[in-house]
Amino acid sequence: MEFETIEVKKEGTLAWLILNRPDKLNALNLKLLEELYQAVKNFDSDNDVRVIIITGKGKAFCAGADITQFTELTPVNAWKFAKRGREVMDFIESIGKPTIAMINGYALGGGLELALACDIRVASEEAQLGLPEINLGIYPGYGGTQRLTRIVGKGKALEMMMTGDRIPARDAERYGLVNSVYPSADLEKETRKLAEKISEKSPVALSLIKEIVNRGIDSSLLTGLSMESLGWGTIFSTEDKKEGVDAFLKKRKPNFKGI
Numbered sequence: 001m002e003f004e005t006i007e008v009k010k011e012g013t014l015a016w017l018i019l020n021r022p023d024k025l026n027a028l029n030l031k032l033l034e035e036l037y038q039a040v041k042n043f044d045s046d047n048d049v050r051v052i053i054i055t056g057k058g059k060a061f062c063a064g065a066d067i068t069q070f071t072e073l074t075p076v077n078a079w080k081f082a083k084r085g086r087e088v089m090d091f092i093e094s095i096g097k098p099t100i101a102m103i104n105g106y107a108l109g110g111g112l113e114l115a116l117a118c119d120i121r122v123a124s125e126e127a128q129l130g131l132p133e134i135n136l137g138i139y140p141g142y143g144g145t146q147r148l149t150r151i152v153g154k155g156k157a158l159e160m161m162m163t164g165d166r167i168p169a170r171d172a173e174r175y176g177l178v179n180s181v182y183p184s185a186d187l188e189k190e191t192r193k194l195a196e197k198i199s200e201k202s203p204v205a206l207s208l209i210k211e212i213v214n215r216g217i218d219s220s221l222l223t224g225l226s227m228e229s230l231g232w233g234t235i236f237s238t239e240d241k242k243e244g245v246d247a248f249l250k251k252r253k254p255n256f257k258g259i
């Protein structure tokens with residue numbers, strides 16, 4: 001399928017989704033948002049794909065929602081605009097396959113919110129992250145108020161939202177907002193290494209981990225723990241469990257099929 005505002009490519013079991021409006025720092029206009037949704041949906045239903053990597057072309061990962069679209073938005077359309085953006089982020093978070101945001105530069109506003117919807121964030125040393133919506137007289141509308149708070153805690157999240165300051169990748173790493181930081185020359189290689197490692201694990205187990213962590217974090221501890229043990233029982237019915245245990249006992253590398 002051809003896209004105008006993103007590039008997609010497959011590399012073995014890895015799928016790359018590259019935001020491609022570099023002259024606008026990959027700002028999310030409605031077209032890009034819909035293409036992003038469609039591309040993730042395609043990769044999610046492609047049995048060959050095990051891990052999805054999202055990144056940006058040029059000097060930005062993504063500088064957020066396209067501000068030029070704000071001037072003509074009525075309040076009702078602004079609500080619809082935020083709702084659609086949030087639905088796309090929710091969808092990305094909800095898919096069963098692991099997702100990695102490879103933050104190659106600015107990840108601001110909706111751009112950071114996109115990265116927050118991914119499972120893992122890796123960044124280049126030059127990357128800057130922030131929620132600068134406050135400088136426009138608004139606040140984050142694509143899930144940032146909730147997802148950032150759950151990841152870095154209330155105090156740091158409020159500070160980032162209230163100041164709108166951009167933070168360097170190394171600081172973001174200290175706050176737990178990004179998992180790892182690399183010199184930009186190594187970012188792609190290191191991201192690929194991480195994605196390949198994850199792609200060799202059982203897709204069923206990965207999918208259950210996502211579901212239980214994502215649902216569990218918004219539930220009571222008891223409910224989360226209960227989901228964990230119920231899922232644990234379920235996973236014993238899979239071929240991948242048989243394969244993993246057999247491979248261990250026979251001292252060989254497992255070959256997981258996702259069944």
Ligand SMILES: CC(C)(COP(=O)(O)OP(=O)(O)OC[C@H]1O[C@@H](n2cnc3c(N)ncnc32)[C@H](O)[C@@H]1OP(=O)(O)O)[C@@H](O)C(=O)NCCC(=O)NCCSC(=O)CCO
Pocket residue numbers: 023024025027063064065066067068106108109110111113132133136139140141142144
């Ligand atoms: C990211 C900044 C700091 C980069 O600054 P600089 O390097 O000086 O580059 P610019 O000249 O500003 O940008 C190049 C080009 O991209 C356009 N652009 C950048 N960001 C956006 C955007 N979010 N929407 C639309 N267009 C954007 C910029 O206008 C330039 O276009 P020209 O045609 O060449 O003029 C800086 O760009 C910046 O601060 N950007 C805005 C970041 C922001 O406020 N994001 C939040 C948006 S609201 C949101 O996401 C709601 C969802 O919660």
